[in-house]
Amino acid sequence: EIVMTQSPATLSVSPGERATLSCRASQSVSSNLAWYQQKPGQAPRLLIYGASTRATGIPARFSGSGSGTEFTLTISSLQSEDFAVYYCQQYNEWLRTFGQGTKVEIK
């Protein structure tokens, strides 16, 4: 099983600032990585797949980068609706695994 580790667990950011979230895989997953956003009481929403491709309807302020074992999700200028929990997920193997999540909260 590939273990996904996200950091930090919580990120405190002011509106308008940049947020940088990290995700590390226990072994290479190539570019087979997705990012999801989840708000309280809601289902997750797909943001990024292929490590860097934005899903349909996702604003350009969301960007993903990385390959192999190190990945980053960047939110260039945080809007009020962006405060949420973010999960990375690898799909390099049939046993897909999620990271434990990073909560982005208002500073």
Add this chain to the structure above:
Amino acid sequence: EVQLVESGGGLVQPGGSLRLSCAASGFTFSNYWMTWVRQAPGKGLEWVANIKTDGSEKYYVDSVTGRFTISRDNAKMSLFLQMNSLRAEDTAVYYCARDRWAYGSSGYYYCGLDVWGQGTTVTVSS
């Protein structure tokens, strides 16, 4: 409108069984792999199982292998999760989600879980 609606959750005793359903609408269900993901109270997401378009391939997380069975009925546009020998640690919100694949110059490539249901709650407790 593309939609997934889960049902079948509830309270069940340890060792009991439950069958979850996920009704799809607004897209050609038989063309998509489908997935179950769960989330324990206050915890993160856990991928549980997925199933190929025609049901011929199924994959499970180790913790549910031998206890849970994923299946589908394409004619009824429905996905199922039969859960047996339930344990307290199976308590969670269960989401069904659609796997999106696309075709490019190098063949098929995966594009994530692009449609999710609202979830159904399973509580395993005596």
